[in-house]
Amino acid sequence: MDLSSINPAVLIASLMVASVPIMLAAIGELVVEKAGVLNLGVEGMMIMGAICGFIVAVNTGSPVAGFLGGAAGGAVLSLVFALLTQVLLANQVASGLALTLFGVGLSSLMGQGFVGIRPPLTSAVDLGPLADIPVLGHILFRHDPMVYIAIAVVAGVWAVLRFTRAGLILRAVGESHEAAHALGYKVTRIRIMAILFGGAMAGLGGAYLSLIRVPQWTDGITAGAGWIALAIVVFASWQPWRVLIGAYLFGGISVLQLNLQVAKVPIPPEYLSMSPYLITILVLVIMSSGKGRKALNAPAALGQNFHASR
């Protein structure tokens, strides 16, 4: 065992990278849930984003095109969910599961010719002198652009939900679709847009996995990241800035357990690799216990379908 091989600065730097996929997926899902829709298909949308982004990046040689492709892949799959739940009024839980089952299968089918290929490299952003600050520069300012974009998305969602009319309407739809409809808001349309945003963000997160984090294509590449993103939304009590904390927490755990495996601590590697899942459960227990819906801040209409009857 050699714990000295773990360098805290490197650990924090890699934590920032490891948290990007779940941060993007979770902030997208937060918007979806704020609109009153529960999309459990995050895992499926993420993995579709991973493969679509990978294919586009490999074929165009451009990581930027790859990320756009990933977002598009996730959004297209989420459109299926939107069609099922918003137009055909299907059960949201079942439709979300279907999305995941389908996405995992389709990504595997699409990825068949892409195993073992390296995607084009995404270079770090040149932040000039900032990157040269001792320690801090290495931790904070030598990352690829997606690390900063993810944080910017979280900040953007926070600002929109808090300060803009669009954000107010979105929250209103998630609180009571009946009331929003009575005031003349297009509940279905608003929800579909939220679902598409959630899909695009999950897809972006997936593309980050296959293009930067791993970086290659393997079947089942997301390995539950989508589900962890769902748990982060609960952890965050539907508040954007807490998504940031949650994602860093989980990113930190996954990086730490990998480091501990490498450092050969006397814990069997199997138990280390299950730790993110166990900690997710632990966090859910802590966040859910002893509080009602009000304390948890969950949107009141979450998971309920809306049909304007009369």
Added chain:
Amino acid sequence: MGLFMFRLEKRPSPSAFWQYATPVLAVLLTMVAGGALFALLGKNPVAAIRTIFWDPLFGEFAFYLRGQLLVKAGPLILIAVGLSLGFRAGIWNIGAEGQYIMGAIFGAGVALAVFPTENRLIFPVMIVAGAFGGWLWAMIPAVLKTRFNTNEILVSLMLVYVAQTVLSKAATGFLRNPQGMGFPGSRNFSSYPAARNVELFAGSGMHWGVVAAFIAVIAAYVLLQRHLLGFQIKLAGQAPRAARFAGVQPTRLVVMCMGISGALAGMAGMFEVAGPAGQISIDFASGYGFTAIIVAFLGRLNPIGILLAGLVMALTYVGGEMASTNLGLPSAAIQVFQGMLLFFLLGVDVLTNYRLRLTKGRAA
């Protein structure tokens, strides 16, 4: 919604006709869409659909494949029947895959602990142990939900990943065959008669797991039609507040439904490891626990429906393997095919409760 030229109109009562017709319609739509997918992959769609849906039943090798059908359908039906009870009550156990794995480990563990004792009680004890393993694994999300109000969907799913890690630990560690020359995997049950889940009639594919599945279907049918618990399950799913008014205790229902589905999934895992799979290995988990979710919905959460749906889904497995060897259809294509089936089913289900009206202008 200017795009859609139709309007949905809620029916006064759910349509009995569409209740039965939607699964059939979903299968037909999936065949069409699946055919298109296969054509896109450069395969002859008609040949592919025929290989999947016709050949296992009536083709050249049907005598063998029909047996395979029961082998695949058994665990799917057993798990799906359990899941359907919870789904009806609005309790979403989606970690059946994990419970299936734990059932297999517990069942196999009991037998391997007493190896090579020959005793008629070993197999029944394995069944109980398998059911217990699955039940135990399902109790974790159940208890966390009742005590801490934790979301059972996320917890049961997280436990699948944990179970998979335990499985690989079992295959490479605590259940590894001591005479396996260091290869991962447990002893093979084919060489341990007392613990073996035998084929009951040669070539039929019928093993004790399939028998258990049939029993589960009948029991669930009676439960839902005639028993108070079945009524409470349906009521809790449709109208939770009315259920409380009727004296249903939600926590008890969660424990019951999670427990039953976990035990059945665990049993399915045990029958699988002692029979068709033969041993605990790293790749023992083959996704039955997830496919069973599709089976449960395709069967409209009705036990008889699940029986038929399990057979249809088994057909796509068996036929899919055929198509994979004969036509070179990737096995992932079958997974996509199964996912599509669930999409179509959920989509056309709207017809049970709503009427489709064409409108001239804009729709609501």
Added chain:
Amino acid sequence: MTDPAPDLLRIEGLTKTYPGVVANDDVSFAISKGEIHALLGENGAGKSTLVKMIYGLVKPDRGGMVLHGQAFAPTRPSAARAAGVAMVFQHFSLFEALNVAENVALGMESPPPMRELAARIRAVSEDYGLPLDPARMVGDLSAGERQRVEIVRCLLQDPKLLIMDEPTSVLTPQEVDILFQTLRKLSAEGTAILYISHKLEEIRALCDEATILRRGKVVGSCTPRDVSAREMAEMMVGAVLTPPARAARRDWGDAQPALAVAGLSVASPIPFGTSLKEVGFTVQRGEVLGIAGVAGNGQDELLLALSGELRCAPGMVQCFGKPIGHLGPNERRAMGFVAAPEDRLGHAAAPDMSLVENAFLSGSVRKGLTRNGFIDWARAKTWAEEVVAQYDVRTPGTWVAARALSGGNLQKFLMGRELSQSPEVVIINQPTWGVDAAAAAFIRQEILNRAQDGAAVVVISQDLDDLLEVSDRFAALNEGRLTPARPTEGLTVEEIGLMMGGAHGMEVAHHG
């Protein structure tokens, strides 16, 4: 109204058909500037559909409207609002988890920045005597205060026509007076008001003109001040109704009351609900206790605590001296309790289940419909058919889903289901809500009959007519507390209003 002002809004032959019902059939009338116009009709007469067409939520099949002399056909509420039409809803238009200012902003086309909006809310609400604190969460407001939010939201848009849908159903008599002052002030300033109600005395006190709807058609119009309430009632109902008959009460000579509640304090299980605080009362056999109160003052919680869905300390609820607070619904049913919650679809009944299944839902214990956990569906069906026959439930059969029945028919079925279980203690919340006059009279009579048979009855209602007609004693819930019960005879409306808490929250805006 001697002012020969031209019509503000003219409605010409509006027709709207839904599958199986003609909601509005060739409806025509006109409202002039500054007029308070009553739209009178029973539940299901088509009032709601009509105002939804005016507000742009529903598109008419035929007919048209003229506003300010121009054709008016709003395709959505924002178009109606832009044309100067505003609406105060009876239900479903506020967001509990958002604050007052946010709720107001959502109902406006282009609201000013939040800070400015808050200032305007304070100003307008004080001008019209409807104090409101813009920063408060709507979920924490009383029903009357919530209505103020809606009214202020409308007033900020300077409407030409204000539609009010059953506005007094959530107010105490004192609050009704304040509302009427506000409306008269608005009318004097030139705003026309379309006032929807089925309460005749209110209409006589407030409105200049009235249009009466029955089964979707205009059956008459009048000047409310010039006709009696009885004449209007006959036009509205189409028949003469007799109030329920009461026989003299019999003394059952019990040592202990059938139902005794003492020091009942429980937290509400409902988000934004009202906890019960030290509630206490007793009811003897053969007696009806009426519990009044504005919506959201603990009525739902009281029903839950009495039915057993919400448990409390054993001694808080007693039946003939036996502590039962810890018992669940079915254990209480075994002792003779029956309960009828307010919310019919979803609480009292499962919408998608058949009438047989819904009969079984609450009747299994007292009617002995299970044996060893197995259900006797044949007996359940026979009993459901009896209920349908005895309580005059109009339905094609007992196999239909509960949601397929009209509100009145479903209520008759559910009342029948509970009252035909030979109960010892009856607890009912809102027995006649959303039910037409004939069915309401029938239900009140059945409640009295059950008391006559020796049941102890608790009727919780927001409808004072219900309570005054059936109850022997009268109490009121106000913010989770219950007033001492007083004999109903001789109570004045003023006294009742004070028991209900007078006017709620009239000081709120002054601390800011």
